[in-house]
Amino acid sequence: MRVVIASDKFKHSLASDEVALHLRKGLQDQRPDLEVDFLPIADGGEGTVNAAVHAGFSPHPVTVTGPTGQPVEATLAVRGHEAIVEVASASGLGCLPGGIPDPLGATSLGTGEMIRQALNLGCTHVYVGAGGSACTDGGAGLLVGLGAKLLNRRGYPLVPGGAALAELGSIDLSELDWRVGKTRFTLASDVNNPLLGERGAAAVFAPQKGANANEIKILEAGLTRLVEALGYQLGERAAEVAVRPGAGAAGGIGFAVMAVLNAGIERGVDVIGRMTGMAGRIAGATLVLTGEGSLDEQSLSGKAPMGVSEAAAAAGIPVAAVCGRTTLSARTLTEAGFARTFALADIEPDVGRCMSNAGALLEGIGRTIAAEMLPVPATSDVA
Ligand SMILES: Nc1ncnc2c1ncn2[C@@H]1O[C@H](COP(=O)(O)OP(=O)(O)O)[C@@H](O)[C@H]1O
Numbered sequence: 275m276r277v278v279i280a281s282d283k284f285k286h287s288l289a290s291d292e293v294a295l296h297l298r299k300g301l302q303d304q305r306p307d308l309e310v311d312f313l314p315i316a317d318g319g320e321g322t323v324n325a326a327v328h329a330g331f332s333p334h335p336v337t338v339t340g341p342t343g344q345p346v347e348a349t350l351a352v353r354g355h356e357a358i359v360e361v362a363s364a365s366g367l368g369c370l371p372g373g374i375p376d377p378l379g380a381t382s383l384g385t386g387e388m389i390r391q392a393l394n395l396g397c398t399h400v401y402v403g404a405g406g407s408a409c410t411d412g413g414a415g416l417l418v419g420l421g422a423k424l425l426n427r428r429g430y431p432l433v434p435g436g437a438a439l440a441e442l443g444s445i446d447l448s449e450l451d452w453r454v455g456k457t458r459f460t461l462a463s464d465v466n467n468p469l470l471g472e473r474g475a476a477a478v479f480a481p482q483k484g485a486n487a488n489e490i491k492i493l494e495a496g497l498t499r500l501v502e503a504l505g506y507q508l509g510e511r512a513a514e515v516a517v518r519p520g521a522g523a524a525g526g527i528g529f530a531v532m533a534v535l536n537a538g539i540e541r542g543v544d545v546i547g548r549m550t551g552m553a554g555r556i557a558g559a560t561l562v563l564t565g566e567g568s569l570d571e572q573s574l575s576g577k578a579p580m581g582v583s584e585a586a587a588a589a590g591i592p593v594a595a596v597c598g599r600t601t602l603s604a605r606t607l608t609e610a611g612f613a614r615t616f617a618l619a620d621i622e623p624d625v626g627r628c629m630s631n632a633g634a635l636l637e638g639i640g641r642t643i644a645a646e647m648l649p650v651p652a653t654s655d656v657a
Pocket residue numbers: 283284285286287288319405406566567568569577597598599618619625628629630632
């Protein structure tokens with residue numbers, strides 16, 4: 275009997291492989307006979323490069339400019355002519371010095387620099403893994419990292435960050451790295467939000483980057499100006515791309531890579547699922563476990579647990595969700611395909627203890643799942 279664990283990270287408490295290890299321990303405490311297959315999964319955000327490396331890509335360390343200007347060590351995943359660039363590893367919340375947010379000033383420059391490194395390595399298909407970013411600059415920094423010139427209304431180079439975009443005078447794409455036009459780009463997105471408006475990058479994701487209500491308005495004005503200024507270069511295409519699903523991913527990096535780099539879009543979980551051979555690994559299992567820190571409305575719009583749930587449904591295998599907390603109703607969870615959902619917060623209501631004690635709580639859930647969701651072994655299976 276085999277159980278597949280394909281969980282995303284629990285942000286702020288456990289990485290994806292830690293989640294899997296604790297669940298496996300709990301399952302095997304209860305059922306030592308159980309075979310547990312660990313499938314690292316991610317949705318474009320944190321852990322995407324790690325999952326790709328598990329799938330056979332080579333890690334390639336690079337030093338790039340972090341979200342607030344300091345150097346950060348990031349990692350590219352490379353296999354043949356394909357590269358995976360993870361926004362979170364160059365321009366992510368985890369790259370902020372001392373963890374201090376900078377919602378107005380944080381830049382995606384390092385992600386652009388990392389794409390350039392991928393081009394230097396001869397890669398001709400670059401996946402840009404979106405999610406977990408610290409910035410809301412519409413990918414303006416990323417474009418600068420690839421050679422674009424952004425000038426303010428007085429003709430001087432624009433200050434980095436989303437707030438400064440309100441002062442954007444013009445964008446010059448003439449010195450964009452020439453290899454961009456010869457490269458295939460795919461946005462591996464964790465969300466399908468548009469760039470602007472109440473479902474946009476600033477309104478939905480800037481609060482988790484430290485922005486208050488007034489700062490959200492400033493960032494929204496900056497992103498609006500970016501679309502307008504790019505319109506002088508790209509015509510109506512700029513406004514068309516801004517409303518596309520995924521344009522609001524990673525603080526609007528989705529917009530820049532689709533509008534300027536002509537990227538196609540795919541759900542990050544589908545990209546990683548394909549690379550890790552998820553469908554084949556799930557086939558023939560008795561049960562699939564997936565999850566993430568917070569199972570919420572955002573999860574339903576294409577994050578890792580949904581991709582795993584769909585793959586399990588296609589193979590006719592039951593799937594259970596394990597999460598730190600969920601804001602979804604029992605009915606919604608069932609409709610999303612989860613036979614059962616286990617939330618750490620239901621066992622330990624104190625948030626601090628729930629975060630610090632996540633490993634032990636997951637082991638308890640693993641034991642419960644083994645006892646309640648797995649068929650009793652035939653007597654001949656028991657030693
Ligand atoms: N051990 C835990 N217990 C309760 N909630 C948790 C735990 N770990 C993470 N979370 C919640 O999940 C949130 C992170 O969500 P997650 O789904 O992991 O990432 P993302 O927002 O990138 O999709 C945290 O801010 C926290 O609210």
